[in-house]
Amino acid sequence: MGLLFINACYREGSRTRRLAEHFVNQYQGDVKEICIGDLEVCALDRKHLEIYNKAVREHTFTDPMFGYAKEFGEADEILIAAPFWNYSIPAALHAYLELVCTQGITFDIQADGQYVSMCRGKKLTYVTTAGGYIPEEDHGFGYIKSLAEIFWNIQDVRYYKAEGLDIVGADVEGALRQALKTSGTDIISGAAETTAGV
Template identity: 35%
Template sequence: MKKLLYIDACVNRDISRTERLAQALLKEMNKNGEYEVETLCLEDEDLKLFTGKESAGREQLTRAGIYEGPMFDYAKQFASADRILVAAPYWDFTFPARMKCYLEQICVTGLTFTFSSKGIPGGLCHADSLHYVTTSGGSIGDLNLGYEYVEKLCKVYYGINKTVCYTAEGLDIEGNSVEEIMKAAEEEAIREYRKYA
């Protein structure tokens, strides 16, 4: 069975609108039961800032071709997924800090990407696509920097050439109906997913 990795970077999980939109999409993605869904909730993980000491230690291990131990678990999980769904609220133009910590953990030479003899990166990830869900109290416009960052990592490093972003915006603007915006966003996400699936 194929594996769908769901990366939940939502912070206010009980009331998260990003989580709600992602769950609607997740239901559509696996409506035929073709995926084993593996959920990684970043709030539950002991993600720490990557220090120089850890970076040097990881570099030493990867140069020796050693990929054992918990330091490499996230990268192995990400690299082996057949499809990936990310739920990350729109915070300060990007995403919550835990998402950045996670991305640093999965950028591992020899697991998620490699370099040619000329220094050109090449992807080692198995996923056919990554689907990114975000919601915002205001307007995102052309400042969707979190998605753009993940998109560039996917295409330049990971070898995941198909990325799609699904949004719900204006949720905290006075006079807007949150329920109407969310329902419309859920319907639009399902329509968009069916185009790319």
């Protein structure tokens, strides 16, 4: 399928989106974009949880709500872009990922309790920007990284972030360029060479 671009930066003039475009433009192959801001994704409320649990039990995933997980499982590579909101990720992205994490579509659990990935992709890039500074205990990237490594067995997880963008006097353009320049150095597993193009 190529690159699945999960775009959760839908604010007009989004800086996160500008970072993400760098990776979209670099990708050689088909790109499918999902705009999280336009989806009517429901969190797993009572009604949808019943559908979800029944489907997982019976291994029958006919409800349209499972379309996101199926699409995710077929992607060769994943790009997620989201602003840092309330020390985490936007709720709409969380609701979407809740559906992507459907046991029997994107991962399964073996008899010995081990997770086994059902995803084709082996690389995931996460891009974010923050108005202030992201603490060491990073609930945005930390959450994405856990899902990638544990459920989907994606070990090549890369992280690009630009921080302090809403601080008075911030050099926003410089921070965006720096986010791409410093890629692969700190919490990114698997160093990546990029040239800034924001």
